[in-house]
Amino acid sequence: MxxxxxxxxxxxxxxxxxxxxxxxxxxxxxxxxxxxxxxxATAPVDRLTVTVTDSAGGGDGTYVLKCHPTGGNHPEAADACARLDEVTVFGTDPFAPVPRNAMCTMQYGGPATAHIRGTWAGRPVDARYSRTDGCQISRWNALVPVLPATSA
Structure with missing residues (x-):
């Protein structure tokens, strides 16, 4: 024992x-x-799929945008990556929807819609865009050239 x-x-x-x-x-x-x-072997790549419809500016289609390093078939990949880097700020979501209680001007910016999905800064992205009021137009314009500039 x-x-x-x-x-x-x-x-x-x-x-x-x-x-x-x-x-x-x-x-x-x-x-x-x-x-x-x-x-x-390598860090994960920021990769987004951007689908745009009814933009009236020739930007319709589905594009792949890769950043860090830049790649994909997005027509303005380098500028789009630079814009995303610019609007990505710690503690905020550059793809956040308009808050529900936001006061928005009643203006119509055209029928354009967009869907962005993928990964950015290590986080999943699934965001939809339109131009149905002043807030949505501003949100869209904040991401040009990720989203195409529209003439409407």
Whole structure:
């Protein structure tokens, strides 16, 4: 009985030492441990899919915009990435919808709509845009050239 207690205490001390040293207990006992997973070779790319309809300015279509590094088939990829970098501020969402209680001018900016989805700054994006009132027009214009400038 005394011998069993001594062995249990010794095993407990070995596990505690292994935990404190940051190495698995198996490595402390001379057994090889599994290697840690390798880190990704490159940082994740900011990638957005932008779909625009009824813009009346020739910007209709679906485009892929990649930033950091710049790529994709967006017609103004470098300028669009620069604009997104400019409006991305810690603590705010550059794709946030207009607040429900916002007072907006009753003006119509045309039938254009857009849908932006993907990943930006490590966060998922799923945002819809229109030009149905002053607030929506302002929100759209804040993202030009990610979204096309419209003539309406």
């Amino acid at each position: 005394l011998r069993r207690l001594a062995l249990t205490a010794a095993a407990s001390v070995a596990v505690s030492v292994a935990a404190l040293s940051g190495l698995p207990a198996a490595a402390q006992a001379g057994t090889p441990a599994a290697a840690p997973a390798p880190a990704p």
